[in-house]
Amino acid sequence: MGTYVGVWRVHPFLCYVRARDRAHAREGAWLVYVSEALRLPTQNKCLTLSYGEFLSRVMGPAQREDRRSGDEIAADVIGRIGLEVTG
Numbered sequence: 001m002g003t004y005v006g007v008w009r010v011h012p013f014l015c016y017v018r019a020r021d022r023a024h025a026r027e028g029a030w031l032v033y034v035s036e037a038l039r040l041p042t043q044n045k046c047l048t049l050s051y052g053e054f055l056s057r058v059m060g061p062a063q064r065e066d067r068r069s070g071d072e073i074a075a076d077v078i079g080r081i082g083l084e085v086t087g
Contacts, residue, residue, distance in 0.1 A: 022059070029058045 033054050037047055049057070066073070078085060 025059060026055070029055055032058075 030051075033047075033051055040046055047054075068076075
């Protein structure tokens with residue numbers, strides 16, 4: 001990731017910062033995983049976690065994917081804000 005070249009408003013910039021931070025954390029987690037994978041065989045041990053399991057423990061669980069249809073999501077939003085749709 002390079003320098004930020006998007007719109008100079010707060011929300012897009014914070015989204016960029018969050019993505020950059022997650023990428024940096026992922027890279028750090030990869031370096032730790034690889035260094036452990038190289039260190040443990042010298043002690044006659046082995047890794048018991050896959051990289052995906054290791055990453056989920058370090059980074060936290062992935063965000064839940066919404067599997068609802070567009071109509072269900074729209075009905076939920078309309079219901080939350082109290083609008084009445086006619087027609």
